[in-house]
Amino acid sequence: xxxxxxxxxxxxxxxxxxxxxxxxxxxxxxxxxxxxxxxxxxxxxxxxxxxxxxxxxxxxxxxxxxxxxxxxxxxxxxxxxxxxxxxxxxxxxxxxxxxxxxxxxxxxxxxxxxxxxxxxxxxxxxxxxxxxxxxxxxxxxxxxxxxxxxxxxxxxxxxxxxxxxxxxxxxxxxxxxxxxxxxxxxxxxxxxxxxxxxxxxxxxxxxxxxxxxxxxxxxxxxxxxxxxxxxxxxxxxxxxxxxxxxxxxxxxxxxxxxxxxxxxxxxxxxxxxxxxxxxxxxxxxxxxxxxxxxxxxxxxxxxxxxxxxxxxxxxxxxxxxxxxxxxxxxxxxxxxxxxxxxxxxxxxxxxxxxxxxxxxxxxxxxxxxxxxxxxxxxxxxxxxxxxxxxxxxxxxxxxxxxxxxxxxxxxxxxxxxxxxxxxxxxxxxxxxxxxxxxxxxxxxxxxxxxxxxxxxxxxxxxxxxxxxxxxxxxxxxxxxxxxxxxxxxxxxxxxxxxxxxxxxxxxxxxxxxxxxx
Numbered sequence: 001x002x003x004x005x006x007x008x009x010x011x012x013x014x015x016x017x018x019x020x021x022x023x024x025x026x027x028x029x030x031x032x033x034x035x036x037x038x039x040x041x042x043x044x045x046x047x048x049x050x051x052x053x054x055x056x057x058x059x060x061x062x063x064x065x066x067x068x069x070x071x072x073x074x075x076x077x078x079x080x081x082x083x084x085x086x087x088x089x090x091x092x093x094x095x096x097x098x099x100x101x102x103x104x105x106x107x108x109x110x111x112x113x114x115x116x117x118x119x120x121x122x123x124x125x126x127x128x129x130x131x132x133x134x135x136x137x138x139x140x141x142x143x144x145x146x147x148x149x150x151x152x153x154x155x156x157x158x159x160x161x162x163x164x165x166x167x168x169x170x171x172x173x174x175x176x177x178x179x180x181x182x183x184x185x186x187x188x189x190x191x192x193x194x195x196x197x198x199x200x201x202x203x204x205x206x207x208x209x210x211x212x213x214x215x216x217x218x219x220x221x222x223x224x225x226x227x228x229x230x231x232x233x234x235x236x237x238x239x240x241x242x243x244x245x246x247x248x249x250x251x252x253x254x255x256x257x258x259x260x261x262x263x264x265x266x267x268x269x270x271x272x273x274x275x276x277x278x279x280x281x282x283x284x285x286x287x288x289x290x291x292x293x294x295x296x297x298x299x300x301x302x303x304x305x306x307x308x309x310x311x312x313x314x315x316x317x318x319x320x321x322x323x324x325x326x327x328x329x330x331x332x333x334x335x336x337x338x339x340x341x342x343x344x345x346x347x348x349x350x351x352x353x354x355x356x357x358x359x360x361x362x363x364x365x366x367x368x369x370x371x372x373x374x375x376x377x378x379x380x381x382x383x384x385x386x387x388x389x390x391x392x393x394x395x396x397x398x399x400x401x402x403x404x405x406x407x408x409x410x411x412x413x414x415x416x417x418x419x420x421x422x423x424x425x426x427x428x429x430x431x432x433x434x435x436x437x438x439x440x441x442x443x444x445x446x447x448x449x450x451x452x453x454x455x456x457x458x459x460x461x462x463x464x465x466x467x468x469x470x471x472x473x474x475x476x477x478x479x480x481x482x483x484x485x486x487x488x489x490x491x492x493x494x495x496x497x498x499x500x501x502x503x504x505x506x507x508x509x510x511x512x513x514x515x516x517x
Contacts, residue, residue: 072097095152097122103138109221110140113234118386120151131491133502149205158194158385188431195433203434206393211240225250236260242445249448256488257467272422276415278338278460293352317360325360333363341485392429399430451477461487478510
């Protein structure tokens, strides 16, 4: 199977970022913005209807969590319906981890989602402490959760390590109808394996169900309104929550925005351009330094990267191991460091080896980090297969060959260096063995408290215009702009951005319209 790197921000690249958020560079700040309209205080008594859930879900909304000591601080498992249309049917467990407020008297819980879909929020709890403000940690319990289908929460299970290696390393041939059908068939085989090894829950790991779980978590944590920090795909989950439960929206930060109304084809083209722009910025920065393997103009440097990728397809690069670097793996290795400007030196080192010495070892290491692959050949998370499963439930585009070819041509025209890796996305779900669930008819979230949407102007994975779109989509949203590089802004941008987000989480006041940091 082809490595569908970054064809959709709800796919692999967001996961890679999540594992590296603690590594990104904190830049110098700018002047803090003025504040305006305030949202409700987390934990405050609310008269909102349905704050404790509908009667048919009373056993879930009214459950008491049993917290135990764990590596992340405290851990518990909440029960939710596998199928909200059948609340008396089977239930599944949602894993939680909590780092207690350092001040001792929290104003509420701050629920965390690190993106993906498929990334673990339980694992994120310890990492996020280095991102959020000191006062936020003092006043909030930080609570991570693994969404349904992810890691510890009735996880999607499909193939073993060697099987996943084959998927990630596969270089697809889209030049013929037969080559495209081979890709469709192989993803169909993956889906069949997922259904066999996961069971009925595979049909219930959609984002709408996960948003309903989020409201159960809010209630069992004792909060009348939801305080939430979501990155990348986590913004789509947060927007879905707001649309379903506008009256219990508290303070929602949606950073690295992904409008849930995007089709996969729209997302693919937007992200292809985003990565092309980020790669262009990287090449210019590299060439301005002393040890860049890319010579000539910026366009020349981009052409040299494309030549290396094409060379890896024709003759995979040796890595000093039993695994050669295919074109797909090479692109994973190039894409990962584009998530944060502080990681660009690692890309320079890897490209120097690949271009000057025909050595793919460093790019392979980056690709493995992208996929949560351990040196022993096992995968530390199920993030890769979880994101396939979640996305195939949320939306599906036409797998008509002519349609896909036309879309792929548009993508490659807009992003000539990396566009190839974003086309033909509909092949993934064409034979998925469970039915599409879909999204909501409206995401306006009328009546919700102010929601803070954060966008970075040269974000590779979630282009800035998506932040503008999500802010327009949500009726109460206010957009905060970080002018810079990298995927998401909070904790990895500058003091202006961080201070604005901290102020919103602590007081409910949103920045003035048009604030740019």
